[in-house]
Amino acid sequence: xxxxxxxxxxxxxxxxxxxxxxxxxxxxxxxxxxxxxxxxxxxxxxxxxxxxxxxxxxxxxxxxxx
Amino acid sequence: xxxxxxxxxxxxxxxxxxxxxxxxxxxxxxxxxxxxxxxxxxxxxxxxxxxxxxxxxxxx
Amino acid sequence: xxxxxxxxxxxxxxxxxxxxxxxxxxxxxxxxxxxxxxxxxxxxxxxxxxxxxxxxxxxxxxxxxxxxxxxxxxxxxxxxxxxxxxxxxxxxxxxxxxxxxxxxxxxxxxxxxxxxxxxxxxxxxxxxxxxxxxxxxxxxxxxxxxxxxxxxxxxxxxxxxxxxxxxxxxxxxxxxxxxxxxxxxxxxxxxxxxxxxxxxxxxxxxxxxxxxxxxxxxxxxxxxxx
Numbered sequence: 075x076x077x078x079x080x081x082x083x084x085x086x087x088x089x090x091x092x093x094x095x096x097x098x099x100x101x102x103x104x105x106x107x108x109x110x111x112x113x114x115x116x117x118x119x120x121x122x123x124x125x126x127x128x129x130x131x132x133x134x135x136x137x138x139x140x
Numbered sequence: 141x142x143x144x145x146x147x148x149x150x151x152x153x154x155x156x157x158x159x160x161x162x163x164x165x166x167x168x169x170x171x172x173x174x175x176x177x178x179x180x181x182x183x184x185x186x187x188x189x190x191x192x193x194x195x196x197x198x199x200x
Numbered sequence: 201x202x203x204x205x206x207x208x209x210x211x212x213x214x215x216x217x218x219x220x221x222x223x224x225x226x227x228x229x230x231x232x233x234x235x236x237x238x239x240x241x242x243x244x245x246x247x248x249x250x251x252x253x254x255x256x257x258x259x260x261x262x263x264x265x266x267x268x269x270x271x272x273x274x275x276x277x278x279x280x281x282x283x284x285x286x287x288x289x290x291x292x293x294x295x296x297x298x299x300x301x302x303x304x305x306x307x308x309x310x311x312x313x314x315x316x317x318x319x320x321x322x323x324x325x326x327x328x329x330x331x332x333x334x335x336x337x338x339x340x341x342x343x344x345x346x347x348x349x350x351x352x353x354x355x356x357x358x359x360x361x362x363x364x365x366x367x368x369x370x371x372x373x374x375x376x377x378x379x380x381x382x383x384x385x386x387x388x389x390x391x392x393x394x395x396x397x398x399x400x401x402x403x404x405x406x407x408x409x410x411x412x413x414x415x416x417x418x419x420x421x422x423x424x425x426x
Contacts, residue, residue, distance in 0.1 A: 082185050129196065
């Protein structure tokens with residue numbers, strides 16, 4: 075169990091963290107491939123149920139970026 | 141912030157079921173802060189590694 | 201409307217333990233408005249229970265359904281068109297206690313457990329805040345009290361003015377809370393109806409409160425009873 079590849083779900087706001095992620099791509103910044111991005115027009119739309127469903131589906135960690 | 145409040149609430153719900161609230165976090169990342177995003181991605185991946193796999197995944 | 205609050209998760213989990221097929225039944229009226237037992241809250245509770253049971257390696261099937269109202273047979277009868285209740289060992293209802301009871305009357309061969317603690321009849325003060333406004337005393341005095349209920353808001357349920365323990369408009373029982381009679385005085389003054397305070401109210405007629413109470417609307421009943 076020690077070496078497993080975690081799945082990290084990132085719920086990102088179009089105007090903040092998603093742009094930052096985009097910029098990281100443009101700037102060729104390295105970040106772990108474990109991060110799976112979920113795009114939100116605004117993280118105000120992030121519902122508690124979305125977060126729970128991510129865990130129910132087996133996500134190892136979730137972060138919301140705004 | 142709406143998302144921040146919901147994350148706090150969802151953390152409580154995760155604690156209730158015994159999954160642990162540490163698996164969920166909220167971050168402020170401005171559009172210009174690409175390095176911060178990369179660092180956050182690393183930090184959460186690292187944290188997920190330390191905590192081990194989500195027990196719900198192995199059941200599936 | 202009726203305001204309720206979700207029970208602690210562990211209490212709910214304990215009350216449904218042993219069942220392998222659970223139907224979580226939400227109610228789309230009062231408890232949906234106070235964000236305790238509507239469709240969304242049912243989905244969150246279902247997701248939590250699913251994960252909690254999975255973490256304990258228990259195989260429990262959990263389904264969700266929300267109907268318009270659980271305090272009305274007409275709506276409960278519609279459940280049959282959506283799901284087969286006999287497929288489930290247990291129904292977890294997130295309606296108020298009235299809904300839970302009617303549900304267990306209709307499905308008297310099923311275990312029905314509540315997911316909420318029904319708390320009061322109240323109003324929405326703002327997003328996410330509700331306050332109690334009525335104790336259902338069956339003998340309303342609001343005409344003389346400027347629309348502020350002393351039975352509900354006064355800790356001592358006084359009907360004829362304040363007790364003398366009020367400090368700066370706050371209650372002596374709980375200094376966080378307003379003195380009902382200070383509120384009533386200010387309101388009546390504003391309305392120019394201070395003379396109403398001079399009305400002496402006889403002790404509350406508890407006899408008009410029948411428990412459990414029944415209200416019959418004769419005309420309506422005769423028309424629709426075959």
